Amino acid sequence: NDLYAVVGNPISHSKSPRIHSLFARQTGQPVEYTAIQAPLDDFAGTVRSFFARGGKGLNVTVPFKEQAWTLADQRTPEAEKAGAANTLLLDSDGLLTADNTDGRGLVTDLVHNHSVDLRDKSILVLGAGGAVRGVLGPLLAERPAALTIANRTVSRAEALVKLFRPDAGATTLSACGFEDVADRFDIIINGTSASLQGDLPPISPNVIGTDTVVYDMMYSLTTTTFNQWALDQGATRVLDGLGMLVEQAAESFRIWRGVRPDTAAVMEELRND
Ligand code: ATR
DSSP: OEEEEEEESSOTTOSHHHHHHHHHHHHTOOEEEEEEEOOTTOHHHHHHHHHHTTOOEEEEOTTOHHHHHHHOSEEOHHHHHHTOOSEEEEOTTSOEEEEOOHHHHHHHIIIIISOOOOTTOEEEEEOOSHHHHHHHHHHHHTOOSEEEEEOSSHHHHHHHHHHHGGGOTTSEEEEEOGGGOOSOOSEEEEOOSGGGGTOOOOOOGGGOOTTOEEEESOOOSSOOHHHHHHHHTTOSEEEOTHHHHHHHHHHHHHHHHSOOOOHHHHHHHHHTO
16 A cells, blocks of 8 residues: 555644545545654654655644645645645655645635635635635635735734735735724635634624625534634524545545545545544
């Protein structure tokens, strides 16, 4: 079997080994996929020894995505812009290539799995950290009418607007603080890590209309804090990050193996785990 793994710290809760073994079983690909906890001070050494052992490809998760980007010999345009990488592969020349499939995962989940068209829509993105930077390119490629980035630290949202302005085309791209958003949006994406502390970004309930689609990039077995808040404000369509997780994994699998798994079947299995 060809060897793949996800590297992070901590890593024991990662769903990637489960997802990729379901992909392997479904597609009949000879893939073995494990989880590796890298020491916080030796991500590079962990990656080098994995490939020295004959490993074919890696997924990278918190807190190493930026280091993976730095470590790579070359980057796809998407990874370049994202400033972080979640997928590494060794090409035939032995060069380490970095990609970032998170944004494509999110967009595929919204557009294909949930039939949420982004073209000409108004999108509110909450947060301006690494997770948000990783998805802005693919979101803008769908050509929404407007994309507003709201963040606790406004300067970080402004920096992202500056960075992605060249990719915005006709989309109105803007930055603001949480207290500045007051209008209804078609789509609201929570990319803050606030829920990890059980916190909510303090935004006006006016952003939510009955047909607003709310997407929390986080995934949990129960309704996320953010999605529960949205439901309480009258939202009728709330989605969590499980689909994004499975779709980014499917993209990595495709990059490595040239085969794209059927994600719907895998999501169904995961929901039942
Ligand atoms: P990640 O890789 O998850 O994006 P990050 O780069 O540390 O991690 O970014 C975390 C994001 O969540 C930021 O937008 C952060 O806001 P700041 O830029 O102001 O720090 C946001 N965030 C974290 N905790 C939050 C909280 N309790 N309330 C609101 N926003 C929060």
